[in-house]
Amino acid sequence: MRRILIILFLLSLVTAPTVFAETVLQGDTCTVTADTVIEGNLFALCRTLIVDGVVRGHLYSISAAAQINGSVEGSVYLLGGQAAFAGRFAGNLHFIGGLMQIAPSAQMTAADGSLTALSLSITAAAPVPGSISAAGYQMILNEGVEREVNFWGTALEIDAALNGNVSAQVGSQEVGGAPELLTLLRILAPEMRVVSPGLRLSGDAIIAGTLRYSAPAEADFGRSLPNPVEYIPMQSVVTLPQGQDLPDGFNEWFGRFATELLLSIILGLLVAAVGSRLTSRAADTIGAATGGSLLVGAGSLLLTIPVLAMIIVLSLVVIVALSALRLPAPAFAAGFVISALGIGLTSAFVAFGVFIARMVAAYTVGRWLVRRISRRAKEEEQRFALSMLAGVVLIAALMSLPYVGWLFSVAASFLGTGAVLLTAYRGFRPAAAPTPLRQRSTRASLALPAPPPIAEDAPEAPGMDNLPDGFTWWDES
Structure with missing residues (x-):
């Protein structure tokens, strides 16, 4: 069901702008000032989006960088390079892009407010009242999550109290992570802390539900957890091993x-x-x-x-x-x-x-x-x-x-x-000179031009002005 929700989110990014958008912002830098209130949904197609005001509806945005400091009374759908959430949100948060950060000042007011992300790095420093479904290279949880957490990626670090179940697919320090994503993450955000592959629990981490994770090697938490931990060795092949059911194979394909x-x-x-x-x-x-x-x-x-x-x-x-x-x-x-x-x-x-x-x-x-x-x-x-x-x-x-x-x-x-x-x-390459059109020769084009007409007032020839009286030419008789 969670995978279906993620797929529906991908489709909503394509269909939502033409169906639900009521206010449209376009340009290099789009700013919703603090004293601005947008009634209805907002669609923004900008290089940089800054929202300091109030959006009384859903927010749909495609931008290279987005900073949401104001209030959104609906859900947020962002596609971009970087997104920082530091405001007040009454709905769910959805993000596809490079870097996602939820600041400590962010507030998710809905009782079931959830987070869905497909991002290189997800950092949640504010409480999430609902569930989290994310895929990417790394996810860092510094605040609590009331419901379940699902993660497909390379590195997961938990430093908070999680009241639901945790399902994760991660890498291993011995095997290594995704080098392409790791290199790209360091290029996009050299100042950001990059977590090593694997699943890590800090001393303050609490998982009230069941922890179920898949990795190339079993993680060493250094302490026991209140509930049993289910470890599933990750297959290193891309085909379905004998006896493996279709859902497990779909999990591997969906991760790739x-x-x-x-x-x-x-x-x-x-x-x-x-x-x-x-x-x-x-x-x-x-x-x-x-x-x-x-x-x-x-x-x-x-x-x-x-x-x-x-x-x-x-x-x-x-x-x-x-x-x-x-x-x-x-x-x-x-x-x-x-x-x-x-x-x-x-x-x-x-x-x-x-x-x-x-x-x-x-x-x-x-x-x-x-x-x-x-x-x-x-x-x-x-x-x-x-x-x-x-x-x-x-x-x-x-x-x-x-x-x-x-x-x-x-x-x-x-x-x-x-x-x-x-x-x-x-x-x-320099532009070639145009080829002249080859004209076909016709009989009319080959004919000699007609002689010019004889002028009536042309001067008389020499000797014509002193002829004797009564002289006539032979052709005038």
Whole structure:
């Protein structure tokens, strides 16, 4: 049931803006001042959203950063890079994005106010009267939760009293976590504390219900809990082992899907913030030259292997040559610079193809779906956001499939990389001169032009002005 609620939340982000929005805010920075009261629901499509006033309805937002300091008398649905909740909320909180923080000053006034999140990092420093369902890299609970807690991710730290059951799927310090998510988290928020993989309970943590968790290795809490702990060893394979039922297999697939979806949404927001126009042009390139984009992307990414080898060989040659000239310090300095620069640029290109360019393919698929599902005209920013959201959900689902998921991932990377390279090449290539139209020769165009008409008042020829009287020409008789 909780998974169904999460899926319904994903769908609500697509349908809610066109159905429930009564007040719409668009722009780079959208601010609801402290003396502003919005009657009804609010939909915000902004780079930065700041709410200090009152929203007497639900809040729907797609933004890179959101700060909610005021009061929302309904539920909150946010899709963005970062979200900070420090106000008063009468409904549930929903968030999909990079970083989610619930400040100690936040108040959830509803008796069953719950939290649903798909985020790299979730930090709850205020009490939650309802339940929590979250997926991501890490979740830190510093205040109590009245009902059950469900978490799919890598690291879970509990430093509060939980009155309900706890169900978690985490990683292990011995096995390790998700390196891609961990690296992205440190880039997005270098000042944030990153929790190591695993399940941790502080000395003040209390779990009144049952703790049921799945991990590659059993956790050591250092103390006994009041209720029995149920540990489920995590399977390291993607297929269903013999005797495993479908719900357990769905749990594994959903964990992979949540991880892929979270990473794709963060990357999609990054692409939308810095390169929406290039993404649209690259999507047009995929539509016009799908095979060419696939070949160019595959060739360019596969060529990075011999390029790396050539860079290493070149650096060694430079070191040996300068060392032969008795210049050891410049030799090692030059070799280090060549290696660092070459390997850095090559690694950046591979990372671009694996992560960023894949979002171009996702946007192309999403735009195709949006155009066929909804024929109504929308704003360019709204259509781009809906297309990117639909694309990343579909791509994440396909990449999470066992056996064939990696094929979709590779194909998306090849398509996106090739499309971006072809689009950039066409942008830098000088425009060719237009080819003149070749006209067909007709009989009328080959005919000689008619002579000009003879003027009536033309001057007489010499000798014509002194002819004798009675002289006539032979043609005048």
